[in-house]
Structure formats: structure tokens, C-alpha cells
Amino acid sequence: MKICCIGAGYVGGPTMAMIAKQCPDIDVHVVDLNQARIDAWNSDKLPIYEPGLDEVVAEARSRNLTFSTRVDEAIAAADIIFISVNTPTKTFGIGAGRAANLEFIEKCARQIARVATGHKIVVEKSTLPVRTAEAVKRILSSAENGATFDVLSNPEFLAEGTAVEDLLSPDRVLIGGESPVAIAALANIYATWISRDRILTTNLWSSELSKLTANAFLAQRVSSINAISALCEATGADVDEVARAIGTDSRIGPKFLKSSVGFGGSCFQKDILNLVYLCEHFGLREVAAYWEQVVSMNDYQKRRFSERIVRTMFNTVSDKKIAVWGFAFKKDTNDTRESAAMYICRDLLRERARLSIYDPRVSEKQIRADLVTACSDLQGQICESDLKLIETNVTIEKDGMSAADSSHAIVVMTEWDEFKEFDFTKIYQSMQQPAFVFDGRNLLDHKKLALLGFEIHAIGKSATV
Numbered sequence: 001m002k003i004c005c006i007g008a009g010y011v012g013g014p015t016m017a018m019i020a021k022q023c024p025d026i027d028v029h030v031v032d033l034n035q036a037r038i039d040a041w042n043s044d045k046l047p048i049y050e051p052g053l054d055e056v057v058a059e060a061r062s063r064n065l066t067f068s069t070r071v072d073e074a075i076a077a078a079d080i081i082f083i084s085v086n087t088p089t090k091t092f093g094i095g096a097g098r099a100a101n102l103e104f105i106e107k108c109a110r111q112i113a114r115v116a117t118g119h120k121i122v123v124e125k126s127t128l129p130v131r132t133a134e135a136v137k138r139i140l141s142s143a144e145n146g147a148t149f150d151v152l153s154n155p156e157f158l159a160e161g162t163a164v165e166d167l168l169s170p171d172r173v174l175i176g177g178e179s180p181v182a183i184a185a186l187a188n189i190y191a192t193w194i195s196r197d198r199i200l201t202t203n204l205w206s207s208e209l210s211k212l213t214a215n216a217f218l219a220q221r222v223s224s225i226n227a228i229s230a231l232c233e234a235t236g237a238d239v240d241e242v243a244r245a246i247g248t249d250s251r252i253g254p255k256f257l258k259s260s261v262g263f264g265g266s267c268f269q270k271d272i273l274n275l276v277y278l279c280e281h282f283g284l285r286e287v288a289a290y291w292e293q294v295v296s297m298n299d300y301q302k303r304r305f306s307e308r309i310v311r312t313m314f315n316t317v318s319d320k321k322i323a324v325w326g327f328a329f330k331k332d333t334n335d336t337r338e339s340a341a342m343y344i345c346r347d348l349l350r351e352r353a354r355l356s357i358y359d360p361r362v363s364e365k366q367i368r369a370d371l372v373t374a375c376s377d378l379q380g381q382i383c384e385s386d387l388k389l390i391e392t393n394v395t396i397e398k399d400g401m402s403a404a405d406s407s408h409a410i411v412v413m414t415e416w417d418e419f420k421e422f423d424f425t426k427i428y429q430s431m432q433q434p435a436f437v438f439d440g441r442n443l444l445d446h447k448k449l450a451l452l453g454f455e456i457h458a459i460g461k462s463a464t465v
Ligand SMILES: NC(=O)C1=CN([C@@H]2O[C@H](COP(=O)(O)OP(=O)(O)OC[C@H]3O[C@@H](n4cnc5c(N)ncnc54)[C@H](O)[C@@H]3O)[C@@H](O)[C@H]2O)C=CC1
Pocket: 006, 007, 008, 009, 010, 011, 012, 031, 032, 033, 034, 037, 071, 084, 085, 086, 087, 104, 107, 108, 125, 126, 127, 128, 156, 157, 158, 159, 160, 266, 267
């Protein structure tokens, strides 16, 4: 059996590496248009950082896992073709800022239709609006070489930072489709290492919609606890205590109740906005407004955090050095897409702060590019003054201690474990007084830091002085 996966990104790469590792008899060929990304997959420095991924890729790559840009060749040879390309929010035209841009999916479907011969199973791995498979099937039905197709929906539920673990032992695998034979073919692959009772099958539309719904529910929990964090700050309650108190109710459960500066990542916001757009399309205004509030609350949480920093630091951060610890949207990944950090940094830059940013996994080039994105409008336009601020007021440091040296404040943006181990006595001595800490992840030991002299402002907590 031969598998091809179009799209060697955060999903295509790890997912196919796991299939190749678990199924040595299957040839897995991952293709992408991006030569640099493919080169990185073929090197010792993979394009994405995921704990445990290097080992999985190294084992399979020497045997049955190939990365290349030979898209036509891979499609032609494959029995099963996964489409795992990006589906970002549209930035232009109808539905701009809400609808998913399906251009890349459609291009893949057309390419498959042009190149394929015989019978192929086409699997939607990307996250898609419900009923996208209808369009995919129509495009495939125009295949030039008499090829025939089954289309399946097999959304991915891995989270970055734990991708290998999630792929090895997923809560469930979801397969939606019409053809029992095609569904069985795909289910058999997963069943090599995942127990059958965790492989759920549904119709196509339920599968497509379940993916958007799962992300909406997860993001909703974060926005819900973040909404409560604002009330905690106003009343003296502690959000971590409230989360523990409600999370022990087995009907609520303890997961996804960690209050933060706001959720980030490439998918939560994109997928909820996509859901909102779909609801509006079907005339379900109340449903759209309900889900849109999850994103609005997240924007509020980020804005609130920036404003709290400025307000606390005597209403001005102009020309003050602020150390920013962490830039990735969560720990254990180098992904910065929609990271709260880039928006907080943008707000502080516009207040004329001098930022010293440190992240153990994100490159200087990436951080600067993200700051440009954060300061740009939907069309990618950025004003001269913002560009200048990014050039003159941003320094990227190689470690957290240097970032904090002589700073007025430390802002924790990502919950990297190493931040907890820093020598805070030294850091305190090297900082301007009063030494502020704004903990956007409730990561640090606030009591210990307060004893050293820091003034701590954390999410959903009263200030610790
Ligand atoms: N990042 C994540 O953790 C998760 C993402 N998803 C979904 O999976 C999909 C992919 O996400 P990521 O892997 O994060 O995106 P990504 O942007 O990291 O990777 C997508 C890749 O597809 C390639 N591509 C686009 N059009 C192509 C074409 N016509 N031919 C060949 N290659 C093409 C791009 O060059 C890019 O390398 C999205 O729909 C996303 O919503 C689902 C679950 C988790």
C-alpha cells in the first residue's frame, strides 16, 4: 500500500511520520510545494519542534517515509491521498476575516483529478467547513483519466507540543464517509496501533462538523475561565482556586481550565470564525453570535493584559525596558501563529516600550516577522511608525536572564518550564526598582517572588507585593 500526503506542515509531517513508524509495510510519501520545508524534513533540523518527533522521523525516514516536492508523482503512485494543506481565514473578498480560504484545498483536488488514474481514496485531513467534501467530490468527478474516488473526512485532533503523544494514543480517530470499504481501508491503518473502540465512524458531514465543534468547545472553556479571571481580579477571588473548585466536579472536569493571557495557535480563532460564518450563511444569527463571543472574550483578555501592564507601571512604559519571556503560542512548540505574545508586544511597542524578547525555540526572524503581522491590517499593510518601532525598540535575546537584565518588568507570555528554574535573586538584583512581573500564564511561584521583592501581577489574582 502507498500513501501520499499533500502538505508537510504541523499536521502532515507528524501524522504521516507516525503512520510510517507504525506501519513499516506502507510507503508514505509527504509532498509540499515549499522546497525549504521539504529540505528541512530531510535534514537533522526538522522544520517544526515537537518533543519526541526527531526520533519518530529518523526511524521511519530511513525506511518507508519520504519527503519531496514531487506532488504529481506521489499522487499518481498512491492508493490513499491525504490532503493536509493549510486552510487559513480569508483575508479578502466575501467572508474576509471569517470564512476559511479553501483555495489550497481546491487546488489539491484539481491536481488529483488531473494526475490520478485507477481508484483512489482521498482523505480530508485539513480542518474544513461542513460540506466541503461535496465540492471536493464534484471536482474529482471531472477527472481526465477515468479515475474514480472515495472521499473521506478524517480530521486531526493532535495538539502542538504533544503531537507525538496524541498521535500515539489519541482519545479517538474520526472517520466520516459513505463507502464502507474506503472507511475500512483507512480504519485498518489506524488499527495497527489504536484500539478499534477508539476509531469512530460517522457520515461525512458529522465528521467535518465535529472538528470545528471540538475546537469551538475547547476554546470556549478557555474563554469561560478567562472571563471569570477578570471577575477574580475585581473581587479578590483567585482564578486557579476557582478552576480547581469547579474542575473537581466530574461533570465539568479539570482540563482546559487554565486561565491565561488568551488562547493562541493557528486553529482556535480560525475555526470558530469559520463556524460563525457557516452559521450566518445558514441564517442562524443567534448561534453565530454565541460562538463569536468566544473570540471577542479572547481579544478582551489580551487587551486587558496590555492595559494592566501600562496602568500598573504608573501609566507609562515609554522608553522602559520590558523583558518578554516566551513568544510561542504555548510551550513545547516553535509555532507562533496567533500567539497572544505578538499582540501584547504590539500594544507595548505602540506605548513606546523597549522590548527584550526571549523564546527558547522561536528564531529572531520569526519574531520580527510576527510583529510585522501583528501591526498590519487584514490586507497586510503596515504603517511606517510601527515598522520603525519594530526595528528600533525590539531586541531578541539568547537567554531569559539577559532579557531581564536592567529591565523595569518581566512579562511571561509562554509557560516554558525553564522559566521556573531561573535564578530570581540574581534577576531581581539586575532589574530596575520596583521590579514588576506580569505573569500571563500563572507559571511562576508568586509567593517566593514576592519574598524576594518583586511586585507580581498575575491573571485572575490580586497583586502580590
Ligand atoms: N497545526 C495543528 O496543530 C493542527 C492543524 N489542523 C488543520 O490541518 C491543516 C493543516 O494545518 P498545518 O499543518 O498547521 O498547516 P501548515 O501551514 O503548517 O502546513 C500546510 C502545508 O501545506 C502546503 N501546501 C499548501 N498548498 C499546497 C499544494 N497545493 N500542494 C502542496 N503543498 C501545499 C504548504 O506549503 C504548507 O507547508 C489545517 O486545516 C489546520 O486547520 C488540524 C489539527 C491540528
